[in-house]
Amino acid sequence: MANTPEAYDALMVLSFGGPEGPDEVRPFLENVTRGRGIPPERLDAVAEHYLHFGGVSPINALNRAIIEAVRAEFDTHGIDLPIYFGNRNWHPLIEDTVAEMARDGVGNALVFATSAWGGYSGCRQYHEDIARARAAIADAPDLTKLRQFYDHPLFIDAVADGVRAARAELPDRSRDTARLVFTAHSVPTTADAAGGPREAGGHLYSRQVAEAAHLVSAALGVDDYDLVWQSRSGPPRVPWLEPDIVDHLDALHDRGVDAVIVAPVGFVSDHLEVVWDLDTEARGRAAELGMAFARAGTAGTDPRFAQLVRQLVQEQLGTEPPRRRGTEPQFGVGCNGQLCAVGCCELPARPTRPA
Numbered sequence: 551m552a553n554t555p556e557a558y559d560a561l562m563v564l565s566f567g568g569p570e571g572p573d574e575v576r577p578f579l580e581n582v583t584r585g586r587g588i589p590p591e592r593l594d595a596v597a598e599h600y601l602h603f604g605g606v607s608p609i610n611a612l613n614r615a616i617i618e619a620v621r622a623e624f625d626t627h628g629i630d631l632p633i634y635f636g637n638r639n640w641h642p643l644i645e646d647t648v649a650e651m652a653r654d655g656v657g658n659a660l661v662f663a664t665s666a667w668g669g670y671s672g673c674r675q676y677h678e679d680i681a682r683a684r685a686a687i688a689d690a691p692d693l694t695k696l697r698q699f700y701d702h703p704l705f706i707d708a709v710a711d712g713v714r715a716a717r718a719e720l721p722d723r724s725r726d727t728a729r730l731v732f733t734a735h736s737v738p739t740t741a742d743a744a745g746g747p748r749e750a751g752g753h754l755y756s757r758q759v760a761e762a763a764h765l766v767s768a769a770l771g772v773d774d775y776d777l778v779w780q781s782r783s784g785p786p787r788v789p790w791l792e793p794d795i796v797d798h799l800d801a802l803h804d805r806g807v808d809a810v811i812v813a814p815v816g817f818v819s820d821h822l823e824v825v826w827d828l829d830t831e832a833r834g835r836a837a838e839l840g841m842a843f844a845r846a847g848t849a850g851t852d853p854r855f856a857q858l859v860r861q862l863v864q865e866q867l868g869t870e871p872p873r874r875r876g877t878e879p880q881f882g883v884g885c886n887g888q889l890c891a892v893g894c895c896e897l898p899a900r901p902t903r904p905a
């Protein structure tokens with residue numbers, strides 16, 4: 551298949567996937583954690599979080615809304631590519647989507663993965679999903695993953711507007727004093743250290759998250775803020791990025807902070823880890839501490855997010871320049887699951903679980 555720009559004939563939106571009913575929760579979690587050494591107690595707890603919302607994760611509906619917005623954005627700009635939807639962990643599964651694309655005669659498609667970041671979970675694992683899905687069928691299309699977009703101006707500005715809207719929800723007396731706290735998904739510190747091509751120095755994920763937080767705060771004219779982590783899993787003796795948002799609220803309270811704006815810059819949509827870990831657990835802790843609490847929305851529902859996807863596609867077509875506001879290394883483009891570099895974002899050997 552010729553790899554000339556004109557030859558792209560579809561876009562696939564590739565995401566994490568989530569259950570859409572109570573019976574789907576367990577099999578979904580088994581897909582997510584297959585071979586990953588997550589303790590059964592943690593899985594039981596996470597299953598409860600999903601069941602609390604009727605077993606329905608918001609993520610699939612949010613991704614369908616993103617696809618609709620991108621469709622409209624493509625139509626406005628005369629981009630004539632059909633858009634497909636595939637997931638790593640739940641239906642529509644990427645394997646089925648790639649098979650459907652092949653049946654439709656798609657030969658050379660672009661892939662937008664719904665993570666802004668480098669690192670194993672946000673980037674490399676999506677390359678692996680692409681390779682696995684292609685290997686499963688004979689006439690799979692070529693699939694080129696688009697780049698990491700953690701510092702794209704449209705992403706940064708959409709997150710900044712989410713913070714402004716959250717600030718407006720706070721009681722008058724807290725608006726000017728509320729502490730701005732960014733969160734992103736924690737990962738094991740060893741996985742973070744191994745993130746990115748070796749020559750880029752490692753820690754690609756946490757460096758990009760830190761720079762995105764900095765760029766958002768700069769857009770807001772706020773120079774004092776915190777970056778903390780959320781949603782850790784794995785056994786307690788394995789170190790993950792810290793501090794956790796809930797512990798951090800305790801620490802802020804001890805320092806006399808009485809209002810916070812929590813901005814989940816690490817996520818593209820208000821999926822389950824946002825509505826449970828922040829809107830339920832962190833908000834609950836803030837209430838116990840008597841702290842005013844507002845949570846910023848995520849960028850996925852902002853009209854600029856569809857523009858961002860359109861611009862990333864046009865970048866790959868060579869009709870738009872790359873737009874970035876940061877300086878940390880940024881990678882993520884690969885054809886047919888090819889990694890950004892040899893050994894890029896390798897997942898370190900997991901310690902075996904005690905009996």
Ligand SMILES: CC1=C(CCC(=O)O)c2cc3nc(cc4[nH]c(cc5[nH]c(cc1n2)c(C)c5CCC(=O)O)c(CCC(=O)O)c4C)C(CCC(=O)O)=C3C
Nearest residue numbers: 566568582586596607609665671672735737783821822823
């Ligand atoms: C960096 C990162 C992102 C952001 C980048 C991106 O967006 O890709 C992200 C997103 C998401 N993570 C999600 C859900 C889960 N993540 C889990 C487990 C894990 N996540 C990890 C990292 C990340 N995860 C890691 C290192 C693990 C440990 C196991 C492993 O090494 O894989 C587990 C297992 C149970 C648990 O332990 O929590 C679940 C259910 C959902 C969907 C939520 C919904 O359904 O609405 C989304 C968008």
Ligand SMILES: [Fe+2]
Nearest residue numbers: 671735781823
């Ligand atoms: Fe996760």
